[in-house]
Amino acid sequence: MVEKKKATTKKTETKKQDTKKEAPVKQEVKKQAPAPAAKSVAAPGVTTKPEDARIGVFICHCGTNIAGSMDIPAVQEYAKTLPHVAYVDNYKYMCSMPGQTVINKAIKDNKLTGVVVAACSPRLHEPTFRTATKEGGLNPFRFEMANIREQNSWVHMHDREGSTDKAKDAIRIAVAKAALLQDLFPKTVPVEKAAMVVGAGVAGMQAALDLAAAGIKTYLIESTPSIGGRMSQLDKTFPTLDCSQCILTPKMVDVGRSKEIELMTYSEVDNVEGYIGNFDVTIRKKARGVLTPAEAEARGIVGGGCNGCGDCEAVCPVIKPNVFEIGMKPRKAIYINHPQVVPLIYTIDFDSCVKCGLCVTACGPEKKAIDLESKDEFIKVKVGTAILATGFDIFPIEKKEEWGYKRFENVITSLEFERLICASGPTGGYPIRPSDGEKPKKVAFVLCAGSRDNTGVGKPYCSRFCCMYSLKHAHQLVEKMPGCIPYIFYMDIRSFGKAYEEFYYRIQDEGAKFIRGRVANILEDPKTKNLHVYADDTLLDRPVDMEVDMVVLAAAIQPAADTERTRRLFGVSCTGDGWLQEAHPKLNPCGTTTAGVFLAGVCQGPKDIPDTVASAEGAASAASIPIHKGEVELEPYFATCIEERCAGCGMCVNLCPYTALSLVEKDGRTVMQVTEAKCKGCGTCGGFCPGGAIWMNHFATPQIVAQIDAFLLGGEQ
C-alpha cells in the first residue's frame, strides 16, 4: 500500500515537471479573469481554449464499494494517457475532508482548468465536489463527475475486467467534457414572502400553522367546505386513545383565527405559473351559495353573513346521503359536515339544490347569507413556495369481490366502522349490524384488505396504519360492548411506532383474538345475514371457517382523487402508485424535484398521524427557508439564445414545457428570449432549434459531441 502511494506521487511529480516544461506561458492565460466570449466559437460565457485545458482526474475507492470491483491503479494509469489530463490521483474516500483537500491542492499546484472526480452518482456528491473545486480557486461549474459506482462497480460487482474497462470509458468521456466546460454563474431571484398549502387536513393545517408562526403569510386551500380532513372523521387515535376531535379542534380553531393564514375552503388550485420564489397561483373558489360575514360586509350587508344557526338546514326539503358519514346518515342540500366545522359556514350542494328559496326566507333579511345565484370565482395570488398536502382516499374495496363489500350488508370498511364507533356518528357511538341494527357479538377484522396485493386490483404497498387502527377498533369493541369478541385476521402485525408494540400487547391482553392468515373469501348466510370468514390459521396449519356477525375490512388507501391534477399543476412527479415523489426518500423527504414545492403528509405515501404531522413540520420548515433567505439561487443550466443565428421562427416557444421562452424585437429583428428563472435547462428547445441558435449552458452541443466522440473513438485519440 505504502509503495503504491509512493509510486503514484513520483509519477505525478514527473508529470508536473513535464507540463511545466511544456508551456509556462499558457498557464498564465488559463488563470482566466472572465474574458468576453469569442464570437467565432459562438459560445457565450467564459471558457478555456480546448488546447489549453489542464484536467485533474481524481478516482475514489469509496472504501471497497468501487475499489473492491475494479483495478484502480490500471484506471489511474489509463487516465494519465488521456489528452488534457495534467494530474491523476486516487483516494480511499474522495468526499472526505482529506479527499477534498487533495483536489483543492492539486488545482493550485497543477494550475488545473477542470476537475473530474470518478466516484458515485452526481445526485450524491456533485455539490460536495463543486465546493471543493471552488475552494481550489476554479469556477464550481468547471467540475464533471464520472459515475463509476452506481452505474459500474455496484452492477458489475463480479466482472472486474469489465468494470475496469467501463470506468476507463467513463473517465475518458468526462475528461472530454471537462476540457470544454465554461465558467457559469448562478442567478438569484427574489422570493415572495408568502406560502401556499394545498389541502387542510392535519398535515396541511400543521404546515400552515408552522409557516404562520414563522411570520409567513400563508394561503391554505381546501377543496371541501371545512378543514380537518380525514382526521376529523376518526373517533380515537392510537396508541394513546386520544379523542381525535379533541386534539384536532384546537388546531382547527387556531387555523381559523390566525391572522397570517388566509383560509380558503371549498376552493381548488386552478392554475400555477412561475417558479420558486414567484409562483402565480389561480384559485377557483367554488360557488358556495352562502356568504361569510366578511363577504356579506363586502356586499354592503352589515352584520350579515352566515353565523351557522342552521335555520336554513331545517327548512331545506332536499335529502341526500351525508358524504362525511360515508352515506350512513342523511343531510340536506344545504349542510355542514359536523357541529365542530371550521369555518362554521353552510354550503349549498348545487348538484342537488332545487332552488326553492325556502332557505333564503329562513335566513331572513338581516343576515342575507344565502345567494342561490353564486358562481365560481377565480382569485390570483403570488407565493414564494408551496406545500402539497392532498391526502388520501379509501381504496374502493368492492373491487376485491371475494370479500363481498357492497354485496353483503354486514361487511363494512374501517372508515365506516370509525363513524359507527364515534360518539358524534350516525349511531351515537355503538356499532350495529347494518342488516338488522343488532349489536354484533363476534366481529372479524380483515387486515391487508387490498394492501400488499400484486394482482393489479389492489395495491402492492403496505398502507401502514391499518394494523394499528384495527387494534384500536378491537379495543373500542371490547370497551364499549362487553362480551363482544374481535377476531383479527392478519399476515403480520406491523406495530413499529413509538408505543405501538405496547399497544398491541395491551389489546391482546384485553381479549382480542389474533388469527394469522389472510382472509380468502367471505360468504353470507342469506337467512341470518351472518358471515362466514374463510382463512387459513397458518399457526395451527388448518383452514378456518368462522361465523361472525360483522366484518370490518381494513381497506388499502390510495392518493386522493384530485392528487393527479394538482401535482401536474405544480410539476411534481409521482410513483407508479400515484403517491407524490419526494426529491430523495431519506435525504430530502419533504422536497420535490420542482424547486420551491414541498410535500406534507400522506400524499407522499401512507403515514399515520404522528408521521404526518412530523412530515408537515418538516415541509413547513423547508418551505420557509427560501422565504426567510429572501432570494434563491438558480442552477445556471438555462438556455441562451445566440441571437445572430436566431431566425425568430418561434417554434421553440411552443415546445418549452415551462413557458420560459418568448419572441422579442431586438435591433429591428425578431429573436427568442429566455426567462432564465423559468428555464429548467431541459434542453427541449436546444435539441430542436433548426438553426443551432440555442446554447444550453453546461450541456452545450460541443460538450456533448465531445463526449460522444470520446466514447465512440475510444482509447487515446
Next chain:
Amino acid sequence: MARTKGYPEALEKKLHDQRYYREDSSPDFTKRVEGISRTIAHMCFQCGTCTGSCPSAPRSTYRIRKFMRRAVLGLENEALTDPDLWLCTTCYSCTDRCPRDIAPTDVIMAMRNMAFTHDIVPVNFLKTVTAIYSSGHGVPNNDVNRAARERLGLTRDPPTTHMYPEYMPGIRKILDHYHLKANADRIIKEREG
C-alpha cells in the same frame, strides 16, 4: 364416513381433525389453563421461540407452539387428546427464552393435569406414580447406580427416602389425598388387564 370410504379408521380420524373448525371448543379453556399454570398464556404471539428452544422438538412431533396456540383459541379437546402433550421433558428452556415472559412449560403441565382428570395419560407416567408410591422416587436407585456412587465416594443410597424410609408414609399420604395411586392402579388395570 362415505367421504373416505375404504380408508383405515385412523386416517378417517385424522381427516376429521383437519376439517374447518367452526367454534372454539371451550371459550373458558384459556382461563382454566391460566388458573392452573399461573402464567399469561393468552399473551402468546406465536413467535416460535419455544419450539426453537425445545430439545424434544427436533426428535419428535412435539410442537409446544401449537399447544400455546390451542390454549389461546380454547381448543380444549384438541390439546388434551394430542399424545404429543406428554413429550415435554420440562427442561424449561422455553420458559427461559419466551419474549413475552410466558411459562409455556407450565401451560403444558396445566394441560396434563386437566387431561389426567379425563383419564388421558400414558401408562408409563402412571408407572412413575407407582414407583414414587413404593420408593419415593420416579426413578428408584438400582445396583448399577449404587456401584457408581460408591466409586465416587458417595453413600450407596442418596439422602432421600432411600436413606430415610421412615418418610415414606408421609409421601403416600400426599398421593392418597389426591387419589393418585388409586387412579393410577385403576387405569393401568383397565389398559393392561
